[in-house]
Amino acid sequence: MIPEHSPLSPEQRISLDELVSGFSIFQRAWVAGYLSAEKSHSAVEAKAPSIATQLTVLYGSESGNCEKLADLSAKEAKRRGFKATVKNMAEITPTDLTKIDNLLVIVSTWGDGDAPEAAISFHKQLMSDSLQLPKMRYSVCALGDTAYAKFCEIGKQVDARLEKFGATRVSPRQDCDLDYEEPHQAWLDHALKALNAGSSSLSTNSVSPEIDPTATEFGKKKPFPGELLERVLLNGKGTSKETWHYEISLEGSGLTYEPGDALAVIPLNAPDVIAGILQASKLSGTEHVEIKDRGTKILADALREDLEITALSRAFLTKLQATTQSSKLAALLADDAKDKLKDYLWGRWISDALFDFAGKGLSAVELVGLLRKLPPRLYSIASSPRAHPGEVHLTVASVRYHAHGVDRKGVASTYLADLVKQGDAVAVYTHSNKNFRLPAAAETPIIMVGPGTGVAPFRAFIEHRASLEKKGKSWLFFGDQRYTYDFLYQVEWQEHLACGALTKLDVAFSRDQPEKIYVQHRMLEKSQELYAWLQEGAHFYVCGDASRMAHDVHEALISIVEKEGKLSRQDAEAYVEELKKAKRYQRDVY
Ligand SMILES: Cc1cc2nc3c(=O)[nH]c(=O)nc-3n(C[C@H](O)[C@H](O)[C@H](O)COP(=O)(O)OP(=O)(O)OC[C@H]3O[C@@H](n4cnc5c(N)ncnc54)[C@H](O)[C@@H]3O)c2cc1C
Ligand SMILES: NC(=O)c1ccc[n+]([C@@H]2O[C@H](COP(=O)([O-])OP(=O)(O)OC[C@H]3O[C@@H](n4cnc5c(N)ncnc54)[C@H](OP(=O)(O)O)[C@@H]3O)[C@@H](O)[C@H]2O)c1
Ligand SMILES: Cc1cc2nc3c(=O)[nH]c(=O)nc-3n(C[C@H](O)[C@H](O)[C@H](O)COP(=O)(O)O)c2cc1C
Numbered sequence: 032m033i034p035e036h037s038p039l040s041p042e043q044r045i046s047l048d049e050l051v052s053g054f055s056i057f058q059r060a061w062v063a064g065y066l067s068a069e070k071s072h073s074a075v076e077a078k079a080p081s082i083a084t085q086l087t088v089l090y091g092s093e094s095g096n097c098e099k100l101a102d103l104s105a106k107e108a109k110r111r112g113f114k115a116t117v118k119n120m121a122e123i124t125p126t127d128l129t130k131i132d133n134l135l136v137i138v139s140t141w142g143d144g145d146a147p148e149a150a151i152s153f154h155k156q157l158m159s160d161s162l163q164l165p166k167m168r169y170s171v172c173a174l175g176d177t178a179y180a181k182f183c184e185i186g187k188q189v190d191a192r193l194e195k196f197g198a199t200r201v202s203p204r205q206d207c208d209l210d211y212e213e214p215h216q217a218w219l220d221h222a223l224k225a226l227n228a229g230s231s232s233l234s235t236n237s238v239s240p241e242i243d244p245t246a247t248e249f250g251k252k253k254p255f256p257g258e259l260l261e262r263v264l265l266n267g268k269g270t271s272k273e274t275w276h277y278e279i280s281l282e283g284s285g286l287t288y289e290p291g292d293a294l295a296v297i298p299l300n301a302p303d304v305i306a307g308i309l310q311a312s313k314l315s316g317t318e319h320v321e322i323k324d325r326g327t328k329i330l331a332d333a334l335r336e337d338l339e340i341t342a343l344s345r346a347f348l349t350k351l352q353a354t355t356q357s358s359k360l361a362a363l364l365a366d367d368a369k370d371k372l373k374d375y376l377w378g379r380w381i382s383d384a385l386f387d388f389a390g391k392g393l394s395a396v397e398l399v400g401l402l403r404k405l406p407p408r409l410y411s412i413a414s415s416p417r418a419h420p421g422e423v424h425l426t427v428a429s430v431r432y433h434a435h436g437v438d439r440k441g442v443a444s445t446y447l448a449d450l451v452k453q454g455d456a457v458a459v460y461t462h463s464n465k466n467f468r469l470p471a472a473a474e475t476p477i478i479m480v481g482p483g484t485g486v487a488p489f490r491a492f493i494e495h496r497a498s499l500e501k502k503g504k505s506w507l508f509f510g511d512q513r514y515t516y517d518f519l520y521q522v523e524w525q526e527h528l529a530c531g532a533l534t535k536l537d538v539a540f541s542r543d544q545p546e547k548i549y550v551q552h553r554m555l556e557k558s559q560e561l562y563a564w565l566q567e568g569a570h571f572y573v574c575g576d577a578s579r580m581a582h583d584v585h586e587a588l589i590s591i592v593e594k595e596g597k598l599s600r601q602d603a604e605a606y607v608e609e610l611k612k613a614k615r616y617q618r619d620v621y
Contacts, residue, residue: 083114086226087131091120091138091150091185094293094409095463096211097174100137104219108135111223121149121612125157132166133226134198135219136189139174142577144181148618149466152608154185157192167198170222172205172215177346177403180373182206201225208346209406248285249460254297254407255284256456260422262447270516273429274484275448276413279457282421286460290415290491291467291619294423295407297458298446304341304382305334311385313392320399330395338402341380341442345372350401351388360388378434408443409462411574411619413487415494423461426487426519467572467619469495474503476569478561480584482510482539482550485575486519488619492572493524497532505532506564510539510550549580551587562595570615577620588616 086108090101101117108115113133120138128134141147146154171193173186183206190204202225205218249255261278279294288294309316309331316331325337334340345364352360363372381402385393393401414424429448430441440449451457469492470477479489486509496502507524511517518538527533537553554561565571573584585607593603610616 083112084133084226085131086113086115086133086135088115088117088135088137089120089123090117090136091147091153093139093141093147093149093466095465097137097139097147098465100172100174100211100215101135104135104137104215107219108223111227113223113226119149120147120153123153125153125160125162128164128167128193128196129162132168134167134169134193135222135226136169136171136186136193137174137215138171138186138189140179140181140183140185144179144184146185148620149611150185152611154189157189162196164193164196164198167193167196168201168226169193169198170200170202170204170218170225172207172218172222174207174211176406177208178342178344180345182346201228208403210404250286251295251407251460254295254458254460255281255286257281257284257423257459259447259451259453259455259457262453265426265519267516270513272512272517273431273448274517274519275425275427275429276520277425277427277447278414278419279423279425279459280421281423281459281461288412288416288423288461288463290412290469290495291488292412292464293409293462293619294412294425295409295460295462296425296443296447297407298405298443299450300335300338300340300405300442301440301445301450302335304380304442305331307380307382308334308340308385308398311382312389312395312398314395314398318395320395322399323404330399333399337405338399339405339442340382340402341439343376343379343381343384345376347381347401347403348372348376348384348388351384354393354397354401355389355391357388360384378432378439380439383435405442407460409621411484411487411491412461413490415491415498417498418494423459424490426484426490428484464619466614467574467617468614470503470570470615472503473499473501476504476506476564476567477572478506478508478564478569479572479574480508480550480554481572481574482508482580483519483575485573485580485620488574489572490520490523493527493532497527497530502532504534504564504569506535506537506561506569507533508537508539508550508553510541510548510553512540512542514538514540514543549583551580551584554584554587554591558591558595562591565592565610568615570617571610572617572619574619575621581618581620 088101088105088108090097092098105115105117138150139147171186171190173183175183186204186206190200194200202222205214207214257279259277260280263276265274265276266272314330316329318330319327320330320333321327322333322337348360348364352364363375366372410425410427412423413426414422427444427447429444431445432439467488473496477492479492481489489507493505496505511519524533524536528536537557539548539550539553541547541549571588573581589603589607592598592606593600596603596606598606607616
């Protein structure tokens with residue numbers, strides 16, 4: 032019943048009572064949030080608290096996007112009068128949620144629908160624990176990438192789990208693609224207004240326009256045109272790989288970085304790929320189109336500079352079906368469970384789908400409406416700013432493959448390899464990664480496992496340590512296909528060994544003998560010594576391939592702890608989990 036002391040007339044109270052009588056708790060909360068968002072003075076205003084509403088912003092992040100958004104969200108919540116605190120999923124357990132009344136969750140998805148590295152333990156527990164959260168009011172913002180089959184999977188799971196535990200979703204979940212800033216702001220505005228329902232002391236202003244995620248003049252919103260100073264092919268003649276070392280100037284940019292950070296590269300699409308899209312759409316490229324935040328352009332320029340024109344996803348095919356009404360495509364999309372869609376997506380590009388399902392062609396406006404913004408690519412920085420002030424170095428494997436009878440290539444890696452000449456400018460910005468850092472104390476020993484391009488951040492680590500007077504021991508496990516052609520930065524490692532910046536180097540060349548030898552095999556061979564380093568407090572780092580290598584190295588680490596620590600498998604797993612919690616086991620895998 033609506034209380035008599037509400038600002039409503041008796042008739043209004045009766046109507047409202049009738050209207051909401053069949054509503055669930057969730058529906059009532061949603062309506063409260065909705066009315067609040069509409070700046071309506073609803074009945075719930077009577078419950079204004081006298082002290083600032085406590086709000087927890089909980090994030091799970093791997094490459095830092097959710098962490099940055101959590102900080103921005105808390106800042107904005109404080110501006111509106113909330114008492115907001117930011118928490119990392121790495122640092123709390125699901126049981127801690129029982130103490131929280133108002134919660135905003137910002138979480139990304141990694142791997143193949145997995146939680147971000149630092150949030151794995153929290154997520155696993157959340158999915159298995161049983162909690163009672165009847166007082167909690169919450170909303171979730173999920174970050175992801177529509178190119179992946181399990182889009183925003185972790186955000187979806189967390190959202191469903193909180194609801195299952197009795198918490199009230201005050202505002203709908205927002206699933207964000209790579210272009211997440213605007214959807215996040217809209218979500219935050221709505222969620223804060225919904226949480227605000229009940230507190231007349233809080234401001235209902237929209238999200239502050241002052242919010243600007245760029246800390247320096249140049250940044251994500253305004254990439255820096257860095258000159259390509261140098262490019263060196265790291266593989267020798269006869270190799271089957273193509274790994275480049277690039278040196279890019281940051282002079283005058285104001286951009287800074289630390290070893291462990293990444294560089295975002297904003298690529299341009301290649302002329303032959305643009306030609307393929309135009310041919311498939313039956314367009315000339317001279318048509319004028321409107322691009323969000325960029326204004327009116329010639330279509331061919333928009334396809335080169337602004338739009339993703341290769342990566343094929345379910346999200347793209349769904350939009351294409353809505354535009355073309357193709358029944359063939361509708362059948363393919365409906366057949367998701369039978370893996371036909373997955374098979375179709377593998378190795379194909381957007382132009383293939385246009386040929387297959389948009390036979391009559393498209394208008395320029397239709398084509399642009401189907402395409403998402405061209406996302407930047409991250410590359411682990413391979414240099415220390417102490418060793419190369421004003422420069423940033425990268426180690427990039429060119430992605431080239433053959434599928435469905437056509438030679439294909441990765442956008443950014445081959446943009447750098449094929450289209451950027453020495454002296455040209457590349458649009459870049461630095462991307463901080465607080466989850467991949469050298470130990471605070473320079474004396475702490477470090478163990479680094481970095482096969483292939485995974486070695487990049489370790490070049491930065493060792494260059495940094497070489498510049499210090501006092502330094503702890505360091506041990507690198509490197510692997511690639513063949514010793515003769517693929518020993519990336521071989522001379523540099525030898526110099527670092529000679530001067531003591533690098534203490535030990537173990538290498539695994541997988542194709543120099545009939546059987547595969549990988550970095551984890553070298554780790555297992557040296558298990559006693561590796562465990563001794565860990566017992567001395569060494570930090571353990573892994574960088575490179577996420578799909579197989581990182582998993583196999585993780586398993587090898589557990590086996591080493593089990594054998595050398597004479598522990599059960601369960602205790603060895605707990606030991607490795609503790610290393611992670613203490614930030615002594617860090618991964619940068621992709
Ligand atoms: C934090 C982080 C750090 C990174 N650091 C580095 C680094 O130091 N060095 C580095 O080289 N990369 C690094 N990467 C990877 C890098 O960001 C890019 O993903 C990579 O260069 C590919 O981008 P691209 O634009 O060239 O390819 P895209 O245009 O993105 O194409 C890649 C896609 O092509 C398809 N594909 C590729 N090979 C095949 C195949 N054989 N068969 C069928 N389909 C295929 C897949 O769909 C794949 O997703 C890092 C990634 C992250 C997230
Ligand atoms: N998202 C992308 O599009 C993209 C782009 C570039 C790179 N990557 C990823 O990043 C990785 C790095 O590429 P890269 O060319 O520098 O090196 P890489 O392909 O990882 O190869 C480096 C070495 O690791 C070996 N290796 C293969 N499987 C392994 C395993 N399970 N455990 C340990 N070592 C293993 C390779 O051996 P063999 O080759 O003999 O098996 C090779 O000797 C790639 O594997 C790829 O997954 C992704
Ligand atoms: C190797 C890799 C795997 C990813 N896997 C997924 C995925 O399975 N589903 C998804 O929606 N997004 C996926 N993403 C996209 C990330 O969720 C997205 O980049 C997000 O903005 C990262 O946020 P964070 O920096 O806070 O971790 C993946 C990204 C990378 C680089």
